[in-house]
Amino acid sequence: MTSALETQALGKRYGRHWALSGCTLDIPAGRVAGLVGPNGAGKSTLLNLAAGQLSPTEGSLQVLGERPAPGSAKIGFVAQDTPTYGGLTVGEHLRLGARLNPRWDAAAARARIERLGLDPGQRAGRLSGGQRAQLALTLGIGKRPELLLLDEPVAAVDPLARREFLQGLMEAAAEYELSVVLSSHLVTDLERICDYLVVLVDSRVRIAGDVDDLLATHRLLTGPRRDPDALPAGQQVVSASHTDRQSTLLVRTGEPILDPQWTVEPVGLEDLVLAYMSAPPARPALEVLK
Ligand SMILES: Nc1ncnc2c1ncn2[C@@H]1O[C@H](COP(=O)(O)OP(=O)(O)OP(=O)(O)O)[C@@H](O)[C@H]1O
Numbered sequence: 001m002t003s004a005l006e007t008q009a010l011g012k013r014y015g016r017h018w019a020l021s022g023c024t025l026d027i028p029a030g031r032v033a034g035l036v037g038p039n040g041a042g043k044s045t046l047l048n049l050a051a052g053q054l055s056p057t058e059g060s061l062q063v064l065g066e067r068p069a070p071g072s073a074k075i076g077f078v079a080q081d082t083p084t085y086g087g088l089t090v091g092e093h094l095r096l097g098a099r100l101n102p103r104w105d106a107a108a109a110r111a112r113i114e115r116l117g118l119d120p121g122q123r124a125g126r127l128s129g130g131q132r133a134q135l136a137l138t139l140g141i142g143k144r145p146e147l148l149l150l151d152e153p154v155a156a157v158d159p160l161a162r163r164e165f166l167q168g169l170m171e172a173a174a175e176y177e178l179s180v181v182l183s184s185h186l187v188t189d190l191e192r193i194c195d196y197l198v199v200l201v202d203s204r205v206r207i208a209g210d211v212d213d214l215l216a217t218h219r220l221l222t223g224p225r226r227d228p229d230a231l232p233a234g235q236q237v238v239s240a241s242h243t244d245r246q247s248t249l250l251v252r253t254g255e256p257i258l259d260p261q262w263t264v265e266p267v268g269l270e271d272l273v274l275a276y277m278s279a280p281p282a283r284p285a286l287e288v289l290k
Helices: 043-050 090-100 106-116 129-142 159-176 187-193 211-216 269-278
Strands: 003-014 017-028 032-036 058-063 075-078 147-151 179-183 196-201 204-210 218-224 236-242 246-252 263-266
Touching: 003 043, 003 179, 017 043, 017 058, 017 196, 017 204, 032 043, 032 187, 043 058, 043 147, 043 179, 075 129, 090 106, 090 129, 106 129, 129 147, 129 159, 147 159, 159 179, 159 187, 187 269, 196 211, 196 269, 204 211, 204 269, 211 218, 211 269, 236 269, 246 269
Parallel strands: 032 179, 032 196, 075 147, 147 179
Antiparallel strands: 003 017, 003 058, 196 204, 218 246, 218 263, 236 246
């Protein structure tokens, strides 16, 4: 099956600063992938490269099996801050969408605007943040892309508007069999909608994989204080914290934990993301899960 986004040693440098480096990923098509990481990690850079808005400094990427080109009909891109034209009305945005996109689905876009209760005569500049995000999503979906890229589309909207936005996104993904790559700081949102996860930190991929596989191969161990380096081979310590008498380790392993001294618990997605975000970059074997 064609990948939605495949990168090999992809890097982007601004001057002397690498915004993204050594990025090797393979996000399968048909997934809703979450891209998470702290400010400045390189999320927007990766999405802009995937949308064909930026060119790589090194390495290569393919989107839906092709080199991405700006304006590709197969790719919808909702850039950061859900850009709309403040002076244009909702209806004018839809007409612009029809003019610019060969596969524009006018009926679906109109129906979505009606369902949302947006007034076609209202200027986008007068819409609330949530409504503007919904308009930008409608433009992204109306294009009928195969891959929809969204850069922190709901960062500035309230929890209810966020839920409605994500609901709309999930419905569109299911109805049109869309692949989605969405960046967000809100892990609880990603947990609700994503089945694939990429954690980016300091311009590098820390971990990527199917959410179910990630959760199945990570465990939280609590027990008597222990040197993390003394764990059996095959148990990779992602993060560790200690009190005088107790150690708490988040480990990655494909094997059951047999040591009776450990209390073993499953890991939630938020704990997993936070562990990888705070793990020192030098830790070995942080890579893409096959
Ligand atoms: N046009 C640019 N010129 C110079 N440096 C840039 C440019 N765009 C991004 N950068 C730098 O590249 C790095 C990655 O930026 P990027 O916007 O991709 O991160 P991000 O993960 O999307 O951050 P945020 O969560 O804050 O949006 C940052 O250090 C940023 O300052």
